[in-house]
Amino acid sequence: MSTETIDLKTKLLTDFHARESLMNGEAASPFHQKKRAAISRFEELGFPTPKNEEWKYSNVKDLISESYHFNAESNLTLADLQELNIPDQNANILYFVNGHYSEELSSIVSSSEQIIIDSLQNAYKKNPELVNRYFDELVKDDSDAFTSLNTAFAFDGVFIHVPDNQTVEHPVIMRFMSDARAENVASQPRNIIAVGRNGHVKIAEAFRTLGEARSLTNAVTEIHLDRDANVEYYKVQNETENAYHIGTTQVRMLDQSHFYAGTVTLNGRFTRNNLNIILDGEHCEAHMYGLYFPDGSQHVDNHTVADHRKPNSNSNELYKGILRDKSKGVFNGKIFVREDAQKTNAFQSCKNIVLSTEATMNTKPQLEIFADDVKCSHGTTTGQIDEEALFYMQSRGISKPEAMSLLMYAFCADVVSQIKIDSVREYLEGVIADKLATK
Amino acid sequence: MLSINELRASIEGKEILKGINLEVKPGEVHAIMGPNGSGKSTLASVLAGREEYEVTGGSVTFDGKDLLELAAEERAAEGIFLAFQYPVEIPGVTTINFLKTAVNEIRKYKGENPLDAAQFLKMVREKAKLVSMNDSLLKRALNEGFSGGEKKRNEIFQMAVLEPKLAVLDETDSGLDIDALRIVAEGVNSLRSPDRSAIVVTHYQRLLDYIVPDFVHVLYKGRIVKSGPKELALELEEKGYDWIKAEVDALG
Ligand SMILES: Nc1ncnc2c1ncn2[C@@H]1O[C@H](COP(=O)(O)OP(=O)(O)OP(=O)(O)O)[C@@H](O)[C@H]1O
Ligand SMILES: [Mg+2]
Numbered sequence: 171m172s173t174e175t176i177d178l179k180t181k182l183l184t185d186f187h188a189r190e191s192l193m194n195g196e197a198a199s200p201f202h203q204k205k206r207a208a209i210s211r212f213e214e215l216g217f218p219t220p221k222n223e224e225w226k227y228s229n230v231k232d233l234i235s236e237s238y239h240f241n242a243e244s245n246l247t248l249a250d251l252q253e254l255n256i257p258d259q260n261a262n263i264l265y266f267v268n269g270h271y272s273e274e275l276s277s278i279v280s281s282s283e284q285i286i287i288d289s290l291q292n293a294y295k296k297n298p299e300l301v302n303r304y305f306d307e308l309v310k311d312d313s314d315a316f317t318s319l320n321t322a323f324a325f326d327g328v329f330i331h332v333p334d335n336q337t338v339e340h341p342v343i344m345r346f347m348s349d350a351r352a353e354n355v356a357s358q359p360r361n362i363i364a365v366g367r368n369g370h371v372k373i374a375e376a377f378r379t380l381g382e383a384r385s386l387t388n389a390v391t392e393i394h395l396d397r398d399a400n401v402e403y404y405k406v407q408n409e410t411e412n413a414y415h416i417g418t419t420q421v422r423m424l425d426q427s428h429f430y431a432g433t434v435t436l437n438g439r440f441t442r443n444n445l446n447i448i449l450d451g452e453h454c455e456a457h458m459y460g461l462y463f464p465d466g467s468q469h470v471d472n473h474t475v476a477d478h479r480k481p482n483s484n485s486n487e488l489y490k491g492i493l494r495d496k497s498k499g500v501f502n503g504k505i506f507v508r509e510d511a512q513k514t515n516a517f518q519s520c521k522n523i524v525l526s527t528e529a530t531m532n533t534k535p536q537l538e539i540f541a542d543d544v545k546c547s548h549g550t551t552t553g554q555i556d557e558e559a560l561f562y563m564q565s566r567g568i569s570k571p572e573a574m575s576l577l578m579y580a581f582c583a584d585v586v587s588q589i590k591i592d593s594v595r596e597y598l599e600g601v602i603a604d605k606l607a608t609k
Numbered sequence: 610m611l612s613i614n615e616l617r618a619s620i621e622g623k624e625i626l627k628g629i630n631l632e633v634k635p636g637e638v639h640a641i642m643g644p645n646g647s648g649k650s651t652l653a654s655v656l657a658g659r660e661e662y663e664v665t666g667g668s669v670t671f672d673g674k675d676l677l678e679l680a681a682e683e684r685a686a687e688g689i690f691l692a693f694q695y696p697v698e699i700p701g702v703t704t705i706n707f708l709k710t711a712v713n714e715i716r717k718y719k720g721e722n723p724l725d726a727a728q729f730l731k732m733v734r735e736k737a738k739l740v741s742m743n744d745s746l747l748k749r750a751l752n753e754g755f756s757g758g759e760k761k762r763n764e765i766f767q768m769a770v771l772e773p774k775l776a777v778l779d780e781t782d783s784g785l786d787i788d789a790l791r792i793v794a795e796g797v798n799s800l801r802s803p804d805r806s807a808i809v810v811t812h813y814q815r816l817l818d819y820i821v822p823d824f825v826h827v828l829y830k831g832r833i834v835k836s837g838p839k840e841l842a843l844e845l846e847e848k849g850y851d852w853i854k855a856e857v858d859a860l861g
Contacts, residue, residue, distance in 0.1 A: 557661070562697040563707070565657045566767065567685035567715040576710060580701025580750075 178234045183213055186322055204306040208321035215315040227500045227532045228442050228471040233414045236384050238356035241269040244349035248275050258593035262287055262342045264328055268349055269357030271326050285338045286331040290360055293329035301329055304364045308392040308420040316416045320358045320390040327360035332369035341372040341591045351381030361391040368398040374594050379409040389417040395427035402430040402590055409438040418444040425451035432589050435462040435470045436601055446475040449483045459588045460489035463605055464497030471500035478511040487518040490585050492578055493529040500532045507539040518548040523555055575606040610635045610806050611775055616667035618655045625651045627831035636803040640817055641810045643828035644850050649810045650694050653779045657691035658684045686718035688774030692764035692781045699751040707751050708770055736769040740796040757784035765796045776807045782816040794819030814846040827853055
């Protein structure tokens with residue numbers, strides 16, 4: 171272990187205990203007990219090294235050798251943010267700047283009968299029992315050091331509760347801003363989304379960084395779907411060349427629930443996304459879509475899990491990436507079909523276009539099937555742009571760069587079209603078209 | 610208009626074209642026939658600017674310009690069109706969007722303003738009618754899942770939209786039913802004019818009944834070994850290629 175590793179880890183442990191000593195009675199609360207358990211997990215696990223199979227291709231050495239100002243104050247105004255973000259008049263918008271919820275920047279349009287939307291801090295103050303019912307429940311056994319770290323320091327984020335039988339008409343868009351204009355900053359947003367029976371909601375998390383200093387985001391989102399619930403969940407990462415992002419989304423689905431996830435990584439120095447779905451009911455449907463466009467020396471790692479625990483459910487996964495320059499991509503898709511999960515259908519596909527000889531893509535599908543009556547398939551492809559198609563287009567007068575961007579855009583289209591929040595999809599269409607056109 | 614001189618080209622180190630000479634004047638239609646593997650599609654690809662083929666000798670001028678100096682898209686903008694023997698499927702790009710991009714890229718090359726959506730649609734509808742191209746095909750991904758005949762018709766449709774000066778049709782007739790063959794031929798003929806030319810690669814006299822050529826050439830082993838008037842095609846249909854092969858092979 172390098173001395174730097176000890177530095178960040180030690181600092182975090184010291185910070186935790188210093189805070190704890192200032193807590194008085196609150197330290198005995200069940201909420202804090204979860205945090206205490208998490209910090210000891212983190213202490214035990216330590217930051218992962220490439221010896222850890224789950225982190226084999228994604229080395230966090232650089233990330234942990236930096237120092238950060240956690241939850242730094244920022245004077246960002248709405249005007250600073252406007253042009254950076256997905257415009258949407260019809261959405262519930264929540265702003266977090268360096269991990270702090272900003273009430274003045276946020277606007278909530280849905281009624282409180284349909285949906286409770288609050289910052290985690292406020293929600294906990296108002297209704298500690300409700301928050302505590304969900305907080306940490308899905309990740310308490312997670313063996314990921316970053317997830318434990320997030321729990322230990324969980325301080326703000328979004329708490330969403332959709333009561334039974336409510337269809338939330340306006341999407342919820344959460345905007346997590348890192349203001350790295352003055353110094354290295356870090357934040358650890360913790361989101362909880364609990365959707366009751368037959369509740370329907372669309373949610374997006376958008377991550378952006380401002381400024382040239384380093385930023386670290388260590389985000390965890392827990393999503394509970396009760397029976398017949400329907401959740402669409404999108405994660406859009408458009409950060410800077412200096413942004414580290416580690417994110418875990420942990421989902422648990424009960425009978426007949428439907429879950430759609432779209433994860434789009436547009437930019438970021440180092441991105442690791444864990445999307446873990448437990449299909450803990452029958453007749454569930456889980457869809458996972460992903461897109462990533464690393465260039466320069468960016469690193470994007472997507473780890474997904476579809477864990478089928480009950481019979482008669484389906485999961486379907488499509489991840490696509492375009493890699494340029496010296497970028498690196500990692501895809502690890504696990505499908506578990508437990509003994510009880512007969513009649514499972516599970517499909518997985520990861521397709522990549524590698525545009526440079528110095529870019530690399532590591533793909534690893536991992537199927538562990540313990541039931542006998544199942545349909546599972548997986549496939550990964552990593553190739554170049556189709557030369558035949560390129561020539562065909564050129565022969566019609568379309569210049570090579572234009573033909574390349576048309577072909578790449580077409581490659582992404584089946585993932586982009588899955589994004590059902592119009593403002594998010596339109597934003598992505600624009601950003602992706604620009605991104606593919608500039609090179 | 611097009612002048613090919615001692616053109617040699619190879620792929621993967623193998624010489625396929627071994628000194629082609631061909632002169633196409635404005636308004637002329639030249640048919641190229643010849644046995645499988647003789648280099649017809651290679652010639653078409655080299656003219657269209659496919660980079661995989663290495664030109665190892667000779668020259669090609671088109672309207673006074675050195676064609677071999679131009680990129681494929683520049684050749685298209687200058688007025689060369691290749692109807693592919695095997696049109697490529699491009700998932701995710703609709704025929705209509707593809708053509709719109711093509712039309713406007715060519716206009717940009719010529720210093721013209723792009724067509725707006727309404728102008729473009731009007732033009733496309735007219736051309737689609739000309740080759741009886743179904744509207745639903747235009748909205749589908751380019752050639753994806755198209756039948757063989759639909760793909761060929763799409764090639765002619767694109768030609769009608771782009772109005773090239775020189776069209777190179779590589780076996781556009783193969784895979785077409787009798788009605789489609791007539792429609793495609795009519796599409797080609799409707800573009801015929803004193804300043805437009807065509808090179809028609811085919812194995813069958815049938816197409817040449819509709820598109821009557823001014824000259825017929827036989828390509829064999831990378832060379833044009835025989836040229837003649839339209840009657841040569843009839844003779845080939847009747848006698849096959851053996852007599853020509855024998856003549857050429859006897860000369861060594
Ligand atoms: N990419 C390639 N690599 C190697 N050989 C090739 C390649 N492309 C063409 N050839 C060879 O070049 C020769 C000429 O091919 P070409 O396609 O030009 O023939 P053709 O006259 O069009 O035949 P057909 O009538 O069957 O269409 C053939 O022997 C073919 O195998
Ligand atoms: Mg051929």
